[in-house]
Amino acid sequence: MGLLNAQSTKTYVCEKMHSWIFHQHSSMVTVALGITFIAISNDLLPSRMGVQAWTYNYTTDPLDWDSARLYCKKHFTDMVAIQNKDEIAYLNKTLPKPDKGYYWIGIRKRQEKWTWVGTNKVLTPEAENWAMGEPNDLGDGQDCVEIYIKRHKDTAKWNDENCKNKKGTICYTASCSKKSCQNGTCVETIGDFKCRCYLGFEGPRCERAVECPAVSDVPSGGSMNCSHPIPPHRCNSTCEFRCDEGFLLQGAQRTECDATGQWTHPAPNCTVVTCDPLLVPSEVHFTCENPLGPSSYNSTCNFSCKAGHTLKGPANLTCLASGAWSAAAPVCEVVRCGQLNDPLNGKLRCQDPLEKFSYNSTCWSECNSGFILKGSSSTHCSTRGRWSHALPVCQAVECPAVSDAPSGGRMNCSHPISPNSFNSTCEFRCDEGFLLQGAQSTECDATGQWTHPAPNCTGTDTEW
Numbered sequence: 001m002g003l004l005n006a007q008s009t010k011t012y013v014c015e016k017m018h019s020w021i022f023h024q025h026s027s028m029v030t031v032a033l034g035i036t037f038i039a040i041s042n043d044l045l046p047s048r049m050g051v052q053a054w055t056y057n058y059t060t061d062p063l064d065w066d067s068a069r070l071y072c073k074k075h076f077t078d079m080v081a082i083q084n085k086d087e088i089a090y091l092n093k094t095l096p097k098p099d100k101g102y103y104w105i106g107i108r109k110r111q112e113k114w115t116w117v118g119t120n121k122v123l124t125p126e127a128e129n130w131a132m133g134e135p136n137d138l139g140d141g142q143d144c145v146e147i148y149i150k151r152h153k154d155t156a157k158w159n160d161e162n163c164k165n166k167k168g169t170i171c172y173t174a175s176c177s178k179k180s181c182q183n184g185t186c187v188e189t190i191g192d193f194k195c196r197c198y199l200g201f202e203g204p205r206c207e208r209a210v211e212c213p214a215v216s217d218v219p220s221g222g223s224m225n226c227s228h229p230i231p232p233h234r235c236n237s238t239c240e241f242r243c244d245e246g247f248l249l250q251g252a253q254r255t256e257c258d259a260t261g262q263w264t265h266p267a268p269n270c271t272v273v274t275c276d277p278l279l280v281p282s283e284v285h286f287t288c289e290n291p292l293g294p295s296s297y298n299s300t301c302n303f304s305c306k307a308g309h310t311l312k313g314p315a316n317l318t319c320l321a322s323g324a325w326s327a328a329a330p331v332c333e334v335v336r337c338g339q340l341n342d343p344l345n346g347k348l349r350c351q352d353p354l355e356k357f358s359y360n361s362t363c364w365s366e367c368n369s370g371f372i373l374k375g376s377s378s379t380h381c382s383t384r385g386r387w388s389h390a391l392p393v394c395q396a397v398e399c400p401a402v403s404d405a406p407s408g409g410r411m412n413c414s415h416p417i418s419p420n421s422f423n424s425t426c427e428f429r430c431d432e433g434f435l436l437q438g439a440q441s442t443e444c445d446a447t448g449q450w451t452h453p454a455p456n457c458t459g460t461d462t463e464w
């Protein structure tokens with residue numbers, strides 16, 4: 001049966017120290033009461049760490065198995081558990097042959113299974129190291145195990161024995177102590193221990209949490225809030241990012257320093273919120289201030305219109321944090337002047353370069369024939385929506401007043417518009433015995449002249 005063994009190291013959490021491994025360099029110490037110890041001190045283990053070195057002790061005093069175990073547990077860690085060739089070679093080489101029998105080791109039969117007493121683990125076939133023909137369970141209750149040392153045959157092999165028999169004992173003291181590794185498990189190595197760090201810790205004694213690089217790029221337009229279980233920026237540190245109003249977070253909101261010293265996510269960016277480009281009618285003039293970028297949060301635009309136009313809508317817009325403009329864009333409307341009608345007895349003629357009766361419209365008045373214009377013949381619609389001049393009036397042309405009725409006659413006049421003015425008519429009649437000389441009627445014409453002079457009434461007696 002060959003020496004089968006596997007691991008040269010065995011891992012345990014520091015709190016449970018069950019395992020040991022020895023190492024070549026040793027020294028012998030003889031202690032009083034006839035108990036001899038071998039102390040295997042580890043010169044690899046830096047003493048400045050102040051950690052107790054792994055030691056391996058034995059006694060040749062004959063003890064039954066139970067007493068032997070009590071002895072080991074009282075003075076050391078436990079009875080030895082044999083794990084590999086190196087251990088066996090070492091024991092084979094260094095231990096003396098006791099006066100009586102050989103040495104107990106920490107294996108016992110429990111519920112019909114060979115079990116390592118320190119760990120309560122069942123002996124695996126690979127780890128078995130029985131002497132030829134063993135275990136033979138010879139006689140009564142061979143439930144304990146001894147290791148042959150300095151025997152002529154089968155030396156370093158195991159043999160099952162009655163537990164009541166008295167033998168020497170091999171004990172061990174683990175290198176690992178509770179304080180060996182601060183945040184890791186202690187691993188027994190040959191004459192030494194190593195710390196196997198928990199995730200996120202490093203250093204010879206797992207004394208440091210893994211460190212992440214500082215988060216230097218706090219996003220512009222944002223802020224960062226980090227919490228450090230172990231400051232600064234150590235494993236499990238988390239940083240939360242927030243963007244200021246008007247900025248959008250791009251990337252991860254939260255990052256964590258992981259066990260490998262990397263942040264789980266890169267720092268995010270805060271990008272400024274943008275609004276859609278302003279769509280305004282071409283006649284609207286605008287000027288914008290863009291403190292954070294074109295059409296971006298806090299961009300403000302002022303609007304204005306050309307002369308003769310008024311702004312319908314807001315005078316300015318701001319791009320809000322929501323990405324919307326504060327209101328709909330305005331439009332420019334042409335200024336309007338009041339509607340004009342034809343003057344009485346006249347006509348109005350207008351030129352409207354933009355819209356009817358609007359800014360820059362010009363209107364001219366003309367009077368019908370027989371009427372003359374009083375006032376301004378033209379008017380202009382101003383930028384402020386006012387006509388430059390009031391509409392004129394058309395006054396009827398006046399004729400010189402007709403003299404009294406001719407002597408010896410009568411006159412009957414009508415004045416449809418005003419006295420002695422355009423379209424006024426007068427009819428003449430002569431009295432009995434008088435003869436009308438001239439026109440019977442006259443009319444005030446468009447030029448302000450009577451069509452005919454007033455007639456005469458001449459007496460008929462002249463014939464006499």
Ligand SMILES: *[C@@H]1O[C@H](CO)[C@@H](O)[C@H](O)[C@H]1NC(C)=O
Nearest residue numbers: 037038039040055056057075
């Ligand atoms: C076991 O060996 C160690 C290391 O030399 C020694 O310090 C210790 O005293 C020994 N144990 C006992 C109980 O003597």
Ligand SMILES: *[C@@H]1O[C@H](CO)[C@@H](O)[C@H](O)[C@H]1NC(C)=O
Nearest residue numbers: 003088089090092093155156
């Ligand atoms: C034990 O030691 C003897 C010599 O003392 C040697 O011949 C033998 O090979 C060793 N056995 C083991 C397993 O180391």
Ligand SMILES: *[C@@H]1O[C@H](CO)[C@@H](O)[C@H](O)[C@H]1NC(C)=O
Nearest residue numbers: 199200201209210229235236
């Ligand atoms: C990180 O957090 C986990 C879970 O809370 C914990 O088990 C671990 O010990 C922590 N690591 C460090 C370095 O603080």
Ligand SMILES: *[C@@H]1O[C@H](CO)[C@@H](O)[C@H](O)[C@H]1NC(C)=O
Nearest residue numbers: 182183201206207208209230
């Ligand atoms: C190791 O971890 C424990 C808790 O898991 C913690 O209280 C202690 O501060 C840690 N030690 C170091 C050095 O980080």
Ligand SMILES: *[C@@H]1O[C@H](CO)[C@@H](O)[C@H](O)[C@H]1NC(C)=O
Nearest residue numbers: 223224225226227239240242
């Ligand atoms: C950071 O986060 C912690 C926990 O969420 C909170 O109590 C603290 O007020 C925050 N600090 C800042 C500056 O936001």
Ligand SMILES: *[C@@H]1O[C@H](CO)[C@@H](O)[C@H](O)[C@H]1NC(C)=O
Nearest residue numbers: 250251252266267268269270
């Ligand atoms: C932030 O912006 C930089 C530069 O434009 C870019 O390289 C990086 O990938 C961005 N980060 C994220 C999380 O989008």
Ligand SMILES: *[C@@H]1O[C@H](CO)[C@@H](O)[C@H](O)[C@H]1NC(C)=O
Nearest residue numbers: 287288289290300301302316
């Ligand atoms: C908009 O007008 C205000 C005053 O009304 C002025 O302070 C501001 O500078 C103007 N902005 C632009 C972009 O012209």
Ligand SMILES: *[C@@H]1O[C@H](CO)[C@@H](O)[C@H](O)[C@H]1NC(C)=O
Nearest residue numbers: 221244245246291292297298
């Ligand atoms: C945006 O404008 C508001 C109001 O004027 C101001 O308080 C804020 O600081 C501005 N924000 C940025 C990022 O410029």
Ligand SMILES: *[C@@H]1O[C@H](CO)[C@@H](O)[C@H](O)[C@H]1NC(C)=O
Nearest residue numbers: 300301302313314315316317
């Ligand atoms: C924007 O217009 C409003 C009226 O619509 C005015 O009260 C305010 O002062 C203007 N702001 C700027 C910056 O011109």
Ligand SMILES: *[C@@H]1O[C@H](CO)[C@@H](O)[C@H](O)[C@H]1NC(C)=O
Nearest residue numbers: 306307308353354359360361
């Ligand atoms: C209005 O009339 C003035 C003078 O004729 C001219 O200079 C201006 O361009 C006109 N405006 C418009 C909007 O037509």
Ligand SMILES: *[C@@H]1O[C@H](CO)[C@@H](O)[C@H](O)[C@H]1NC(C)=O
Nearest residue numbers: 345368370416417422423424
């Ligand atoms: C003047 O008289 C003529 C004919 O009698 C008539 O047709 C016309 O309408 C009158 N004009 C006015 C302004 O009364």
Ligand SMILES: *[C@@H]1O[C@H](CO)[C@@H](O)[C@H](O)[C@H]1NC(C)=O
Nearest residue numbers: 437438439453454455456457
């Ligand atoms: C009326 O008599 C006057 C004076 O005798 C004369 O001058 C005038 O021409 C006469 N009119 C007509 C229409 O005959």
